[in-house]
Amino acid sequence: KLFLDGEPVVGSNARGGEIGHLRVDYSDTAPLCDCGGRGHLGAIASGRGVLRHCRTIANTDRHGFERSVLSDMAEGDPRAVDNTMVVNAFKQGDTWTSMQLARCTRPLAQELASIHLHAGIEDFIAVGGFAQALGEPYKDLLSSLCSAAAWDNGMDWRSAIHVASPKDLPGLTG
Numbered sequence: 001k002l003f004l005d006g007e008p009v010v011g012s013n014a015r016g017g018e019i020g021h022l023r024v025d026y027s028d029t030a031p032l033c034d035c036g037g038r039g040h041l042g043a044i045a046s047g048r049g050v051l052r053h054c055r056t057i058a059n060t061d062r063h064g065f066e067r068s069v070l071s072d073m074a075e076g077d078p079r080a081v082d083n084t085m086v087v088n089a090f091k092q093g094d095t096w097t098s099m100q101l102a103r104c105t106r107p108l109a110q111e112l113a114s115i116h117l118h119a120g121i122e123d124f125i126a127v128g129g130f131a132q133a134l135g136e137p138y139k140d141l142l143s144s145l146c147s148a149a150a151w152d153n154g155m156d157w158r159s160a161i162h163v164a165s166p167k168d169l170p171g172l173t174g
């Protein structure tokens with residue numbers, strides 16, 4: 001959501017502020033969102049989206065997956081992969097897992113860059129347990145992808161991206 005002076009900006013009919021439901025994948029095989037739509041940002045860039053993607057790609061890229069730390073953690077079984085494993089493999093610098101996370105995070109970065117370029121917003125808070133578990137390495141990845149998604153207008157993406165703490169209640173306080 002966008003917040004102005006601590007208040008969410010949702011429009012007169014209260015339908016705005018849900019970038020998780022922006023369609024970013026128009027393919028017939030786009031992931032299904034919890035709302036029933038296909039290809040929504042939340043179905044791709046969320047913890048559940050990243051997990052679904054890693055399991056799917058592990059089956060199609062067996063060679064790459066088998067050489068990954070994530071595969072070692074899952075004892076070679078893509079069905080055994082869980083978000084804790086994804087987080088730990090990413091934090092250990094596993095190349096395969098980092099590539100999958102970047103692939104899923106890129107649409108979020110493009111949307112944040114778009115919001116910045118359209119509205120001038122310069123503070124972004126990533127919320128949710130998955131983002132919190134990924135921590136600083138995720139902030140670095142997201143910042144880098146945001147920077148790559150927009151022209152170099154001097155925006156300091158590393159300072160603009162924040163990973164919320166659960167105690168902050170960022171979805172409620174802005």
